[in-house]
Amino acid sequence: MEDLKGALGRFGGEATEALQAAAQEIRRTEDWLQERLAHWRNEVQRRHEQVRQAQAALARCQASGYYDREGRYRVRRIPEKMPERIYCESKQRYYNHHTLRHVVVMEVYYRRRRTLRMIAYDQFPEHVEILTIHPITRRQVQDRLITGRWTHEKTGSEL
């Protein structure tokens, strides 16, 4: 009887230890799950924001138009979609304080060479009107920035 009591006492102690260890493990798992939950909530929020920005960019691109003044692009051998593509894809965005117009600069691959091109456009609440496109040099861009004629404009993702 004494042996049985002793054995039960030992078992009780070991079982308590095992249960405490299991409870600790469960708490650690719960903490980890909480941390994962917070992580994935943040991820979902971040991806939602990316989708929102992409939708806004798409809407801007779809709303952009350009006015080909009687075939100027044909006369200057400018691919029809180039101005729109520059507007949509470029991250180099400026504001021209002299003309009060927006400017975008991007390097494009055209006729087997890379050239820097600029477009000037007017921004309206619902759409954009591209006014002109020209090849431009980095020096010309720098000069305009140094003189303050152009200033950097934030891109959609920076706002």
Next chain:
Amino acid sequence: MKKLVLNYDREHDILYVVIREGEEHHFDEVAEGIVVEFDKDNQPIGIEIFNDAKVIATAIGRERLALAIA
């Protein structure tokens, strides 16, 4: 003499003068709102005038003034 082609964008008030067809290599802003386009041989191929009505009115005004003074 080859004819110049003039295109006027009334909505944005931009006058575009095509001197001849060809790819633009670079441009020079010769005055506020007046851009001359050049080909790779540095020959002018087009002129773009922004705020055309204002620029031309100013130019005509100056001309008349010059004539009046003369």
